[in-house]
Amino acid sequence: MNKAAEPKHENPSPRGARLVDIAAAVGVHHSTVSRVLNGDPAQSVRPETYERILKAARQQGYRPNALARALKRSRTSAIVLVMPLLRNPIWATIERGALGRAAERDYFVMMVQEPTEEPRPPAHYRYLVDEMRADGLLLATALRAPEHASTDPVVPHVYLNRRGPHKGNNVVMDEPGAVRLFVDHVAGLGHRRIALIDSRAAVDTVHRRATAARRICAARGLELTVKHAPPTEAGGFEATRALLAQGTPPTACGVGSLNQVFGVFGALRRAGIGIPAGMSVVSFDEDECLAYLDVPVTSVSMPYAELGGAAVDALIDRIERSATTADVLIREPMTLVQRVSVGAAPAG
Amino acid sequence: MNKAAEPKHENPSPRGARLVDIAAAVGVHHSTVSRVLNGDPAQSVRPETYERILKAARQQGYRPNALARALKRSRTSAIVLVMPLLRNPIWATIERGALGRAAERDYFVMMVQEPTEEPRPPAHYRYLVDEMRADGLLLATALRAPEHASTDPVVPHVYLNRRGPHKGNNVVMDEPGAVRLFVDHVAGLGHRRIALIDSRAAVDTVHRRATAARRICAARGLELTVKHAPPTEAGGFEATRALLAQGTPPTACGVGSLNQVFGVFGALRRAGIGIPAGMSVVSFDEDECLAYLDVPVTSVSMPYAELGGAAVDALIDRIERSATTADVLIREPMTLVQRVSVGAAPAG
DNA sequence: AAGTTGCTAGCAATCGATTGCACTCTGCAG
DNA sequence: CTGCAGAGTGCAATCGATTGCTAGCAACTT
Numbered sequence: 001m002n003k004a005a006e007p008k009h010e011n012p013s014p015r016g017a018r019l020v021d022i023a024a025a026v027g028v029h030h031s032t033v034s035r036v037l038n039g040d041p042a043q044s045v046r047p048e049t050y051e052r053i054l055k056a057a058r059q060q061g062y063r064p065n066a067l068a069r070a071l072k073r074s075r076t077s078a079i080v081l082v083m084p085l086l087r088n089p090i091w092a093t094i095e096r097g098a099l100g101r102a103a104e105r106d107y108f109v110m111m112v113q114e115p116t117e118e119p120r121p122p123a124h125y126r127y128l129v130d131e132m133r134a135d136g137l138l139l140a141t142a143l144r145a146p147e148h149a150s151t152d153p154v155v156p157h158v159y160l161n162r163r164g165p166h167k168g169n170n171v172v173m174d175e176p177g178a179v180r181l182f183v184d185h186v187a188g189l190g191h192r193r194i195a196l197i198d199s200r201a202a203v204d205t206v207h208r209r210a211t212a213a214r215r216i217c218a219a220r221g222l223e224l225t226v227k228h229a230p231p232t233e234a235g236g237f238e239a240t241r242a243l244l245a246q247g248t249p250p251t252a253c254g255v256g257s258l259n260q261v262f263g264v265f266g267a268l269r270r271a272g273i274g275i276p277a278g279m280s281v282v283s284f285d286e287d288e289c290l291a292y293l294d295v296p297v298t299s300v301s302m303p304y305a306e307l308g309g310a311a312v313d314a315l316i317d318r319i320e321r322s323a324t325t326a327d328v329l330i331r332e333p334m335t336l337v338q339r340v341s342v343g344a345a346p347a348g
Numbered sequence: 349m350n351k352a353a354e355p356k357h358e359n360p361s362p363r364g365a366r367l368v369d370i371a372a373a374v375g376v377h378h379s380t381v382s383r384v385l386n387g388d389p390a391q392s393v394r395p396e397t398y399e400r401i402l403k404a405a406r407q408q409g410y411r412p413n414a415l416a417r418a419l420k421r422s423r424t425s426a427i428v429l430v431m432p433l434l435r436n437p438i439w440a441t442i443e444r445g446a447l448g449r450a451a452e453r454d455y456f457v458m459m460v461q462e463p464t465e466e467p468r469p470p471a472h473y474r475y476l477v478d479e480m481r482a483d484g485l486l487l488a489t490a491l492r493a494p495e496h497a498s499t500d501p502v503v504p505h506v507y508l509n510r511r512g513p514h515k516g517n518n519v520v521m522d523e524p525g526a527v528r529l530f531v532d533h534v535a536g537l538g539h540r541r542i543a544l545i546d547s548r549a550a551v552d553t554v555h556r557r558a559t560a561a562r563r564i565c566a567a568r569g570l571e572l573t574v575k576h577a578p579p580t581e582a583g584g585f586e587a588t589r590a591l592l593a594q595g596t597p598p599t600a601c602g603v604g605s606l607n608q609v610f611g612v613f614g615a616l617r618r619a620g621i622g623i624p625a626g627m628s629v630v631s632f633d634e635d636e637c638l639a640y641l642d643v644p645v646t647s648v649s650m651p652y653a654e655l656g657g658a659a660v661d662a663l664i665d666r667i668e669r670s671a672t673t674a675d676v677l678i679r680e681p682m683t684l685v686q687r688v689s690v691g692a693a694p695a696g
Numbered sequence: 697a698a699g700t701t702g703c704t705a706g707c708a709a710t711c712g713a714t715t716g717c718a719c720t721c722t723g724c725a726g
Numbered sequence: 727c728t729g730c731a732g733a734g735t736g737c738a739a740t741c742g743a744t745t746g747c748t749a750g751c752a753a754c755t756t
Contacts, residue, residue, distance in 0.1 A: 016478040018742060029706045034744060042745095044703055063478040067424070068742035071415045071711045078458075078481075085444050087635070089435050096433050099461045108481065110426075111459040113447045130364040130411040132712090133426075133456065233640045262640035269642065287435070292581045292610035294617065294642040366712060377736045382714060390715095392733055416712035419741045480742090 017060035025056045033057070037064070070132070078108040078134040079315055081160075082125055084142050085113045088231065088257055089287050090304050091140075094161065097308025098138065105316055110134060114141045122157065122164065129155040135319045138311055139164070142203045156318045160311040162204035163327075169318065171311040171328040175205055176212035178300045179254070181336050182282045183216050185298075186252040190345035191280060193223045193248065197239045197264060198256030198284075199231040206256060209284070213254075225250055229260065236263025244271050251345050252280035258287050261297060276343030286337055296339035306330050365408035373404045381405070385412075418480070426456040426482040427663055429508075430473055432490050433461045436579065436605055437635050438652050439488075442509065445656025446486065453664055458482055462489045470505065470512065477503040483667045486659055487512070490551045504666045508659040510552035511675075517666065519659040519676040523553055524560035526648045527602070529684050530630045531564050533646075534600040538693035539628065541571045541596065545587045545612060546604030546632075547579040554604060557632070561602070573598055577608065584611025592619050599693050600628035606635050609645060624691030634685055644687035654678050 019037075023030035028049060035043040036053045045053075056062075070076040081098055083091055095111075102109045110133065112125065122139045129137065136156035143162070163170040179196075186194060196213045198206045210226050217224035227243055229235035236255060240263065243249055255261045261283045265275070273279050275295045283290060286301035307330045314325050367385075371378035376397060383391040384401045393401075404410075418424040429446055431439055443459075450457045458481065460473065470487045477485065484504035491510070511518040527544075534542060544561045546554045558574050565572035575591055577583035584603060588611065591597055603609045609631045613623070621627050623643045631638060634649035655678045662673050 019744095020742080028704095030743080031707080031745075032705055035705095038744085040745085043705090046704065049704080061478075063475055065419075065742050066479040066481050067415050067419045068480075068711085069744075071413075071419060072742085072744045074711070076415070085440065087437050087440060092433065092435060092440075096461065099459075108458060110456060111443075111447075113444065127411055130409075131414040132416075133414050233636045237640070259637060262637040265642075266640040288581045289607060289610040292585070292614040294613075367714095368712080378713080379715075379737080380735060383735095386714085388715085391735090394734065397734080413712050416741085417714080419743095420712085420714045422741075 017057075017062045018065065019062075022053065022056045022060055022062055025060065026052045028053070037062070075319075076108075076132060076135050077106060078110055079136050079138055079312070079319075080110045080112055080125065080128050080134045081138045081140065082112045082114055082122075083140045084116050084119070086116065086142075086231065087259060088285065090258075090285055090302075093304035094140065094308040097305030098160075098312045099308075100305070101309035101312040102316075105312070107135075107312070107316060109312075119143050122159075126155050136315045138315055140311075142199075142205070156315060158311050158315040158318065158325075161307060167327055168324055169314065169327070171307060171314050171330070172208075173205070173302055173304075173307055174329055174331040174334060175208040176216075177331060177334055178284060178302060179209050179212040180216055181300050181334065182254045182284070183213065183220070183222070185336055186280055186282070186342060186345075187220060187222060189252075189280070189342065191222075191250075191252040192345065193225075193250040193252075195225045195227065195243050195250035195253035196256070197227045197229065197236060197243070197253055197260055199235070199260075200228045209254075209256065223250070231257040232259050233263040233266070236260030237267045238263070240264045240267035241271075244268075244273070250279075252282070252342070254282045254284060256284050258283060258285040258290075261285075261290070265293065265295070275341050278346070280342040280345075282336075282342060290337075291339060295341050297341045298339045299337045301333075301335050301337050303330055303333055306332075365405075365410045366413065367410075370401065370404045370408055370410055373408065374400045376401070385410070423667075424456075424480060424483050425454060426458055427484050427486055427660070427667075428458045428460055428473065428476050428482045429486045429488065430460045430462055430470075431488045432464050432467070434464060434490075434579065435607060436633065438606075438633055438650075441652035442488065442656040445653030446508075446660045447656075448653070449657035449660040450664075453660070455660070455664060457660075467491050470507075474503050484663045486663055488659075490547075490553070504663060506659050506663040506666065506673075509655060515675055516672055517662065517675070519655060519662050519678070520556075521553070521650055521652075521655055522677055522679045522682060523556040524564075525679060525682055526632060526650060527557050527560040528564055529648050529682065530602045530632070531561065531568070531570070533684055534628055534630070534690060534693075535568060535570060537600075537628070537690065539570075539598075539600040540693065541573075541598040541600075543573045543575065543591050543598035543601035544604070545575045545577065545584060545591070545601055545608055547583070547608075548576045557602075557604065571598070579605040580607050581611040581614070584608030585615045586611070588612045588615035589619075592621070598627075600630070600690070602630045602632060604632050606631060606633040606638075609633075609638070613641065613643070623689050626694070628690040628693075630690060638685075639687060643689050645689045646687045647685045649681075649683050649685050651678055651681055654680075 019030040019033050023033045033053050036045055099109050119141055125137050128134050138158055138160050140160040159170045201207050213224055227239040229239035255264050268279055275281055283297050283299040286299040290297040290299055310328050314328055317325055367378040367381050371381045381401050384393055447457050467489055473485050476482050486506055486508050488508040507518045549555050561572055575587040577587035603612050616627055623629055631645050631647040634647040638645040638647055658676050665673050
């Protein structure tokens, strides 16, 4: 601690100005400054004092110390977003939606990456709230909840794009709706044998899509094959090869993730199967690049930014009003982006 | 010897246990607990007391309040990562590298998204340090620094994948090396007219690549065309069309971003130009999907995770040791991933 | 003239952890 | 028996902001 010569005596603190600094400049008590700056309605101040405080605060570039404030208020105004680290662009979209909404509501978002290879139970992230780094958790880890229903002291949290063990704090996409869009479209074109290539069933969204697909296909008398594979190019490739090895392969398939789409295309190309002549393909992830592939890919476009925003809203409601919110299902706008990878079923 | 029959001091705080709670349970002053838990070397405690403190802390699941600690220590152990919100997968990789390194060094990372449509100068993010939400800034906003050299009170910060107005706090990739890899490869196959399709020149990485390309091509007597376009599929598409409209179009091109690659492919396909027969293509972003396109794309693979990690190291060094670090250039491992989108130059 | 009201503002406790300093014991040397 | 060292702890200030309560003072009411 060598005494660094501070040439500027305006601000004794090495950091920014504090309440006491501007109080000293104006000649009032710092509590008065606090009330003025926070617009305390119970406080009345002479207009002149008011102006001088505001001016001094501006001049000194006052920024409230978020730590001290949070400590006193017992509220950090920060939330943690726990996300898997995947290349899938939907996560970026969800993130954008969440960050935007959080900013609107004056919250900070701290990101934590879920190690994909070794996912942790949501309870693992409790410490962030216990250490008072944040007020609540936005859990976007992909896996379904096999864990013990956590009855320990509850930390505000909301599950994003997955369902947790309890009702009331889940914000999810209308996956059955997306599946129906896909099935209706291809069934309308005469396809009777349908496939779903998706990530592993332990992923909640995948589970819901697969369940919905089975229900919908059963109701329509369609034959369904579900293939689970890693959400990568290689995963899509292998799943497609397995599909083609069937006696009577499907003629239309929905693909759960963008990366798998590339693999599906690769496998069909290698097998000499034309798209959509030999196989119709629909992606459940919409991305601009799909329009530029050798065969532009039809996809189901889902409102991921809204999903992120709605999850933030739900979490903040829980934090601020300790509200027992209801599960949120994001439906709109969900559209089928028709390009050319879907065609009529082959005759016969 | 008071045999406290586990008086189970009901934690009066609605949040987790505090130092005073475990101090009360053990029957010592909370300052003693603090020293024990922090392993203060200047402290001597009876082994028995030591054990009881540790046990009580464990029992009550003590978590230090990060806010109070940071307030007292004047250090938050958190850094902010400011990133553009782009679909480009390199950002996810940089992020992974940064988050991993930060975790190793016991720092938290708070993400802030740079609005892509309306980028802000780095100074805009100062408030995060001024409000003591973090100790420093990792600036990964893409634009080159046109701003006035900021001489105001310095906040610890490091520029990531771009260069700021000053030396010493920039961590960048060896873009000239990447360009050389590309040019050497295609020149070695006989190409004499080369193009670079990249984002706008205001982006620092783009500027460095373009500059390097001009220098290298000039030195080798190669003809170079640089096209700037948005880092999107549409951008790559348009740039390629413009290129093909030239009297004697180039026969090999490097493409700055993954999304543009799709556009380039689309435009070449539409123009009936084969890859690599009519045009060799190299991507400056490596991604697994490139291997699965109809013509697998040769790319330059760069160590983005290392870049993110090195930037975190540089920033933390600046924060903790207020060190005047040197600029960091990430070179290794940088490789040319050869696939099939590059071929010999057309004869003539 | 005394009491009441309203405006303006200060005092001090508080949030939870850290840390320099001081204090109380023992044991032991002088 | 006195003094002193050192082990083992406690006290209280501190970080910066918030907020319930108090207090001075002027104006206004009976």
